[in-house]
């Protein structure tokens with residue numbers, strides 16, 4: 001039913017659901033949170049002393065972060081299957097690397113790291129990434145960094161990687177970000193660590209706050225004003241290595257939440273999922289659609305809220321999603337589009353133009369690939385309109401090398417009639433190296 005093969009040096013995943021259907025049963029664990037994993041590696045690298053990270057995501061994106069910071073002097077080693085040790089070099093001590101820093105496919109690596117590079121006086125850095133990352137906008141971080149006094153050059157008028165950075169003593173600024181982006185906010189805050197005065201970032205809606213939580217845990221002083229979505233960082237803290245426990249990634253859990261919600265007779269529990277309120281938009285959206293999701297064993301682990309999520313099948317209904325919830329479910333919109341195909345009525349996703357500059361243009365790609373499967377999707381400049389209730393048909397699809405597209409199409413394929421091929425399915429290993437294994441383990445023939 002689930003078959004992986006190599007086609008033209010890529011992996012092709014073929015999913016052929018049995019005519020009697022499948023259901024998803026049991027208890028599963030998902031890999032560590034990608035956003036928290038990047039931050040733990042970076043803060044561990046620039047702190048004094050040892051950081052132990054438990055549950056780090058061992059996907060390709062955090063491996064890019066680890067490789068970049070190893071090249072700048074941090075010692076990062078896998079102690080065992082669950083623990084990674086980072087020997088920090090201390091704030092301001094990044095070494096000039098011998099070669100170009102390669103962020104691979106990872107926007108978080110590149111954008112957050114730029115804040116630390118730009119604020120390293122006297123040192124020169126060159127940064128690049130893969131084909132997708134080299135086409136993603138960097139002006140959103142280059143502009144505020146330049147306002148702080150950074151010297152950065154890049155392709156297309158300093159807007160695209162490869163980028164060259166000559167580190168400088170930066171000044172603190174109050175940056176009013178035009179977009180709600182945790183990558184922008186975190187880049188400016190990290191640059192502010194060595195600035196000459198406090199740095200404030202104000203964003204139009206609250207984006208994920210993992211940087212704020214972890215900077216505090218490592219010893220930085222931050223003031224947060226929830227009324228104005230502003231955060232102020234005092235410069236030159238003493239950052240001390242910590243024990244970080246990374247919860248499961250709700251963005252990875254989302255595939256199973258939707259899979260079980262749309263697949264008859266399913267009853268699945270996903271253990272140890274991070275439920276930071278800046279990330280739980282997917283739970284609210286699915287509940288609005290009538291999903292049956294229970295939060296069990298809610299607890300706090302190392303400064304982040306965590307729960308087990310039990311999800312059972314129920315008939316979903318269409319809904320409208322837009323506004324301030326969007327940054328809280330930005331990475332889950334492709335899988336939400338799949339949920340919408342199985343709901344009654346129409347689902348409208350709006351205010352989500354940011355999806356056009358992710359690892360792929362996720363609005364265009366989801367509209368194209370779901371349409372190939374027979375879905376009724378209208379692509380809008382800022383979102384998608386999906387008329388649910390049409391039975392999907394197996395089709396030849398492509399991930400466009402985007403991990404979240406590959407996994408979203410796999411979940412759609414589980415409930416389609418006939419076989420679906422997903423070309424370039426290896427992209428899943430960016431954030432979820434064991435996705436196909438879990439998919440195989442969790443599905444039971446009806």
Ligand code: S3P
Nearest residue numbers: 035108180181182183184330331
């Ligand atoms: C991330 C922030 C989000 C998200 C990305 C990870 C982060 O990007 O889409 O996958 O770890 O800060 P934006 O900040 O660009 O919205």
